[in-house]
Amino acid sequence: MIVRDIIEPLGLRVAAAQDHVCREIEGGYAADLLSCVMAGARKGDVWVTLQAHPNVIAVAELLGLACVIISEGTEPDAGTVTKAEERGIPVLVAAGTTYQVVSQLVKLGIEAAA
């Protein structure tokens, strides 16, 4: 499954890096403390978070994450959008909560790594 495949079913808005939605999704991760994400997320994960700070993109790039979904309709900071465009990491905004987003991702077959 690629990033493009989750946009419509989840009703996501693409806030950055529209041209990079063909990145492969291999798993999923959700947390808001970036220190935890750095320790726990894996390459190819879709990451669901409330954080909108530019450091989100640095962490996503460092770990090779597929994309970032920002939940609860939170607008990414301007610097986050710029950085995401530069690094080619799609940033998607979901209206729903992290819990709602994760449960929809699971329904699409994206499971957490064992």
Added chain:
Amino acid sequence: MEPRIAQGEFKAVWADLHLHTVASACAEIEMIPPLIAKKAHELGLGLLAVTDHHTVDNVVAVQRAAAEYDIRVLPGMEVQTREEAHIVCLFADMERALAWQERVYAHLPDERNPEEVFGAQYVVDETGDYVQSNERLLQTSLALSVDEVVQGVRALGGLPIAAHVDRPSFSLLASLGFIPPALPLAAIEVSHRCNVERLLQQHSGLSAWPMVRGGDAHRLEEMRRSLRLQVKARILDELAMALAGAQGRSAVMA
């Protein structure tokens, strides 16, 4: 804004720049101006900053109580950004601190403090007598990002200091994983039990900023000699120079 550079002799001053009073719901009831001043005097502190959560309500009362012992008190506030990172914000005077508080209040949710859950937020006078309760919900995140807070404090001539970065929660390091290298912080604060050597091994980027210790006292026994300053006067601009190690001033953590 031109910095005020003091003339005269250098003095060694012990400081603690992170301190809560009863205006913080999480502080003990003993954190009233006369007891804070007395404890600071016993510790030999010459400079304090009062940094309650999102309010400067008790700053003047502590300033008045501390004047008895010739202890200076900078107005300050501990802010929680929308990333849930705590930033200690210090100001030169009450006028600027109140201007900042106005901005902070405009970015807090318009909700009442559930006193029975979080505890009361007492405004007191210099003797510690009750004046009123701050009814606003203060212990929550602002709708301002780290960058907006740091820039906003700087725009008022204030000093933004990342609070207790060694803690697993409410710290810039925990919330954001690393501190953005260009963030114009005046300093990074670590708690008293922090092993600085180990922290710097794990996060070498932290050496880009001056490092201070902060007592973050919520009870009298947590007040500390946190920082040893070499300054010509106990004012914000001298502190700023001390943190930057400029013109003979210095700040060494305990």
